[in-house]
Amino acid sequence: MSREIRWQDLGPSDPLVQLGWDDFRQPRRVTGEAPAAPLAAFVSRTALEAMRAHARSSPAAEVGGILCGQAYRLAGSSCVMVDVATAIPARAADGTPVHLQFTAAAWDQVFAERSRSASDLEIVGWYHTHPGLGVFLSGTDRHTQAAFFGQDWQVAMVLDPHSGDEGAFFGPDGAGTAFSTYAAPTPAKLARRPPGPTLAPDRQLAPSPLRQRGIQPDGPLARMLLAAAGLLATGVAMLAIQARTGRKR
Numbered sequence: 001m002s003r004e005i006r007w008q009d010l011g012p013s014d015p016l017v018q019l020g021w022d023d024f025r026q027p028r029r030v031t032g033e034a035p036a037a038p039l040a041a042f043v044s045r046t047a048l049e050a051m052r053a054h055a056r057s058s059p060a061a062e063v064g065g066i067l068c069g070q071a072y073r074l075a076g077s078s079c080v081m082v083d084v085a086t087a088i089p090a091r092a093a094d095g096t097p098v099h100l101q102f103t104a105a106a107w108d109q110v111f112a113e114r115s116r117s118a119s120d121l122e123i124v125g126w127y128h129t130h131p132g133l134g135v136f137l138s139g140t141d142r143h144t145q146a147a148f149f150g151q152d153w154q155v156a157m158v159l160d161p162h163s164g165d166e167g168a169f170f171g172p173d174g175a176g177t178a179f180s181t182y183a184a185p186t187p188a189k190l191a192r193r194p195p196g197p198t199l200a201p202d203r204q205l206a207p208s209p210l211r212q213r214g215i216q217p218d219g220p221l222a223r224m225l226l227a228a229a230g231l232l233a234t235g236v237a238m239l240a241i242q243a244r245t246g247r248k249r
């Protein structure tokens with residue numbers, strides 16, 4: 001079956017929902033002052049436990065999935081707060097001790113799950129494990145982050161189920177950051193968006209690095225570039241995402 005593939009141009013800026021600190025922290029039971037850093041990650045216990053359980057289930061091979069939630073601009077500040085409300089394991093992904101491939105079947109399963117349990121949430125990033133290897137973003141991980149989760153605020157989480165180490169990395173360069181956890185009762189309560197403009201899924205996942213270079217993202221040159229970057233497998237999977245996202249519109 002052939003799938004329709006639709007690419008979207010990125011606008012000059014993404015209209016993030018503006019939210020006051022009290023409005024952000026109170027429903028999530030977050031304590032403390034508003035973040036001072038340009039980017040801040042908040043991860044629900046629900047999402048963290050889902051990632052940890054997935055990581056523990058596979059101590060010898062890498063596993064991963066997507067992170068759903070919402071990004072907000074802190075009112076009166078340039079800070080972007082990323083709320084990771086849920087983690088959806090890509091159970092059909094193909095993992096080895098040092099590699100993880102998100103197959104088309106894996107994305108089919110992930111998007112079916114997202115439709116059921118997180119349809120009101122945006123994709124705010126991804127996660128995967130490094131069993132026994134420590135927490136960092138490899139070169140391949142940074143390519144994946146830059147190509148497919150390229151917004152500055154999109155987060156990559158890495159977990160090592162052997163050591164228990166966990167880390168969060170922001171943006172196309174994969175800069176490491178601390179993250180906060182929160183204990184809101186249910187992700188469903190987080191799914192309700194405040195009024196105002198928000199991100200469309202297409203805008204999040206549009207392959208801006210290719211488009212900015214004037215390369216047709218679905219042309220042969222782009223495919224060669226992707227292959228050269230070792231991203232072909234991931235690219236195929238993400239084309240499936242684009243197809244899914246495109247069809248929803």
Ligand SMILES: [Zn+2]
Pocket residue numbers: 128129130136137138141
């Ligand atoms: Zn990795």
